[in-house]
Amino acid sequence: xxxxxxxxxxxxxxxxxxxxxxxxxxxxxxxxxxxxxxxxxxxxxxxxxxxxxxxxxxxxxxxxxxxxxxxxxxxxxxxxxxxxxxxxxxxxxxxxxxxxxxxxxxxxxxxxxxxxxxxxxxxxxxxxxxxxxxxxxxxxxxxxxxxxxxxxxxxxxxxxxxxxxxxxxxxxxxxxxxxxxxxxxxxxxxxxxxxxxxxxxxxxxxxxxxxxxxxxxxxxxxxxxxxxxxxxxxxxxxxxxxxxxxxxxxx
Numbered sequence: 001x002x003x004x005x006x007x008x009x010x011x012x013x014x015x016x017x018x019x020x021x022x023x024x025x026x027x028x029x030x031x032x033x034x035x036x037x038x039x040x041x042x043x044x045x046x047x048x049x050x051x052x053x054x055x056x057x058x059x060x061x062x063x064x065x066x067x068x069x070x071x072x073x074x075x076x077x078x079x080x081x082x083x084x085x086x087x088x089x090x091x092x093x094x095x096x097x098x099x100x101x102x103x104x105x106x107x108x109x110x111x112x113x114x115x116x117x118x119x120x121x122x123x124x125x126x127x128x129x130x131x132x133x134x135x136x137x138x139x140x141x142x143x144x145x146x147x148x149x150x151x152x153x154x155x156x157x158x159x160x161x162x163x164x165x166x167x168x169x170x171x172x173x174x175x176x177x178x179x180x181x182x183x184x185x186x187x188x189x190x191x192x193x194x195x196x197x198x199x200x201x202x203x204x205x206x207x208x209x210x211x212x213x214x215x216x217x218x219x220x221x222x223x224x225x226x227x228x229x230x231x232x233x234x235x236x237x238x239x240x241x242x243x244x245x246x247x248x249x250x251x
Contacts, residue, residue, distance in 0.1 A: 008041065008043045008098040008195060009097065009098050009100065009101065009102045009164040009195050010041055010063070010067065010095055010096070010097060010098065010164065010195065010197065011040065011041060011096040011097065011098050012038060012039050012040040012041050012095075012096040013036075013038070013039050013041075013063060013066075013093055013094065013095055013096065014036070014037070014038040014039070014093075014094050014096070015033065015036045015092055015093060015094070016092050016093070016094050017092075019091070019092055020092060026087060027055065027058045027062070027087040027088075027089045028089075028092070030054070030055035030058065031054070031055070031216075031217070031218050031219065031220055032050075032054060032055040032059060032216045032220055032221055033055060033058075033059070033089065033092075034220075035219070035220030035221070036220070036221065037221075039214065039221065041195070041197060041212065042195075042210075042211055042212035043195060044190045044194075044195060044196065044208075044210070044211065045186065045190065045195075045196045045198065045208045045210075045211035045212070046196070046197050046198070046211065046212045046213075046214065047198050047199070047200060047205075047206045047208075047211055047212065047213045047214065048060060048197070048198070048199045048200075048214050048216065049199070049200060049201070049206060049213060049214070049215050049216065049229060049230075049231060050215055050216030050217060050230075051216075051217075051230070054216040054217065054218075055216060056168075056169075056199040056216060057109075057111075057168050057169070057199060058087055058089060059089070059199075059216075060166055060168045060197065060199050061086055061087065061089065061090075061109075061168070062087065062089030062090045062092075062093045063090075063093065063095065063166060063197065064107040064166045065086065065089075065090035066090040066093045066094075066095050067095060067164070067166075069105075069107035069166070070107070071086035072109060073106075073107045073108055073109040074106065074107060075105055075106055075107075076105055102162060102163045102164040102194075102195070103160075103161075103162040103163065104159065104160045104161065104162055104163030104164075104194075105163055105164045105165070106154070106158060106159060106163065106164075106165050106166070107166045107168075108151075108154060108155075108165070108166070108167045108168065108170055109168045109169075110151070110168060110169045110170060110172035110173065111168075111169075111172075118143070137153050137154060137157050137158050138153045138156075138157035140153070146173075148173040148174050148175065148178055150173075151170065151172070151173050151174060152174065152178055152181070152182070155170070155182055155185050156185060159185070159189055159194070161188075161189055161192030161193060161194055162192060162193040162194060163189065163193075163194045163195075164194070164195050165189070165194060165195070165196050165197075166196075166197045166198075167196065167197070167198045167199070167200075168198075168199050169199055169200060169201065170182065170198065170200065170205065171200055171201065171202040171204070171205050176204060179202055179204040179205055180204060182205065183204070183205070183207065183208060186208055187208070190208075201231060202231070203226065203229070203231050203232045203235050206226055206229065206231070206232075207226055213225065213226060213229060215229055215230065
């Protein structure tokens with residue numbers, strides 16, 4: 001795949017350390033933030049991976065808010081809040097933006113997608129002009145679909161191409177088959193000039209060819225291949241020697 005760096009909407013990020021007086025409070029005390037150097041993103045797909053508590057979602061949230069997204073997700077036009085729990089990382093992050101602006105944009109957060117679905121219904125009830133927001137998600141209430149179906153409706157119906165898509169753990173409600181289907185959808189959108197920044201635990205989701213995988217640990221952030229990632233190695237070990245692993249686990 002030929003890399004088109006001119007198509008990047010976010011070229012990278014760095015930490016404005018001049019604004020930081022102490023790293024003793026959240027989120028600056030996270031190893032990934034404390035050790036953060038300038039990070040370059042892939043023009044098509046960048047993954048941020050790591051164990052729970054390492055700061056994946058906090059980092060993606062900071063990037064999204066710094067770009068102008070609502071902390072709970074949606075497009076740049078959404079401005080709702082059910083629970084103000086986001087960090088102030090965006091105050092210290094600086095984005096290196098590309099030359100062009102995306103025609104489409106979406107910040108997907110698995111943990112707040114229910115709130116987004118509720119806000120869409122509220123806005124559609126209040127407005128009597130033009131098409132309804134839910135029409136861009138396939139026309140069926142997201143609350144009347146299973147969690148996985150509503151997620152996939154966003155990926156298939158709402159994402160339109162030439163877009164910037166920041167996805168926080170999109171696999172949360174997707175079956176393995178749906179995750180594979182999502183890879184196909186990511187490829188379609190990449191071919192249409194889109195850029196993805198994705199946090200995930202799923203080796204399936206992170207299998208997109210030629211993508212950049214940034215693994216977070218207590219030492220900070222490092223670039224790895226899929227086969228070098230902790231998630232892949234653990235799943236490989238589990239399925240290749242399941243009985244032995246379970247034997248030791250249950251002792």
